[in-house]
Amino acid sequence: MIEEILRRYAADPANFFRLAGSALEPADFEIVDSELTRLLELSQTSADVADAMADVRFAAGYGELKQASDRLRKVLSSEGILVTHPVMTAINARVLRPGSTPETDKLLLDLIRLWHQEEARLGIEIDARVFAHVASNYDQLDRALLHLGLVQPNPYWRFQVIYGLLWARGNIVRSRALSSYNPFAVIPDADREILLDVLQVGDAFGGLCLRTVWLDEPNWREQVEDAFKQGASVSLIAPPDARENLKSAMLSLAVEPMELGFLQVYPVVEGVQQYLRSFTVMLRLREIIQ
Structure with missing residues (x-):
């Protein structure tokens, strides 16, 4: 097994560190904390969210409660809140309790x-x-x-x-998220952010440079091209209410090549994540030397 791990690591070293970084992303409890806070903020600023929450509270019977809960899911999703099972369970247990x-x-x-x-x-x-x-x-x-x-x-x-x-x-x-059990030793609590600091020294991540680019900046495409010219991968971030803009940006990157020296290249989308009040798209070029 160790030989197979070494073989796959040698074939794509950067992918190993990307997988490690993915395993250290915020877990369910952290996402619940973020989304509950956002829900409470929206309950004071969004009439649609406040009305949907009131419908759930005043629902009489299972049928009305199901309809109200479905509407609440749609409203929250339109506001960019993750409507995962842990989040919805926490909303009903913490915010919409009797x-x-x-x-x-x-x-x-x-x-x-x-x-x-x-x-x-x-x-x-x-x-x-x-x-x-x-x-x-x-x-x-x-x-x-x-x-x-x-x-x-x-x-x-x-x-x-x-x-x-x-x-x-x-x-x-x-x-x-990183807890483990050993009957023969007491294992100290781990913190994923400390481990991320070890893996991500400055902008270096897994031997590659990771550049963060915000979609709401007017020259975001130039920043992406500049990052690729320097051999970096790109984390393209958009706020929750800019999903259509992010979609247009991805289509633009897919059909309009970038000129890097004498090459015309297209970035590869490695993943899309929604968490902590943003959408993040991971981009890289296959042509970058690892």
Whole structure:
């Protein structure tokens, strides 16, 4: 088996590192964190999203609930949110749980924003229990849950409720993707971002240079050509609302050759990913020497 791995690595070294990088992409828990935050933001800014969420909350019976859930999926997909099974499960369990209202949506969004702000201010990741303890000193929760008649104005009750509302974030979820079990030794938690830093030194990735190009820049095609001239692969990134522009860009790259010296070449699409508020297309040239 080791000989086969070495043979395939020698045939295409860059592909090995691309596969390693793909294995270190954000896992389900990280995607859930990102998409739940985006949903809460859209619930305050998009009337379509707010209406679709209200339809799910007020659905009577299985038939209405299924129709409302299908509509919510379509609306969220049109807004660029990943409607995968883990994301939809988390939305129903965390945001659209029984008793939830637009007020609880606003409360959750305020808590998440405060969580991010404090982490940015301190320069460290804050554990959910620590943040819930700090947030329990404020009475925002009392006002948001007043309609349920269950408010107990004391910090300990608030801590329990807030901790139950929040979801896992940060290193806790990043380490789960690389967790393993050994009955004979205690294996320390791993962090995929640390390993990515090791594999991706500066712009070098697997012996190749990886250049990031944003589609919303007016000279994106020139940047792609310049990257290929320097022997780099390209990560072409577009925001969720620019899917049609990204499609047009891919068609343009497929039918209009690029001139590299005396060669006319066409880039190869290695993969398309949607995560963390963007679409990413990986491009490379077969003609690049590895």
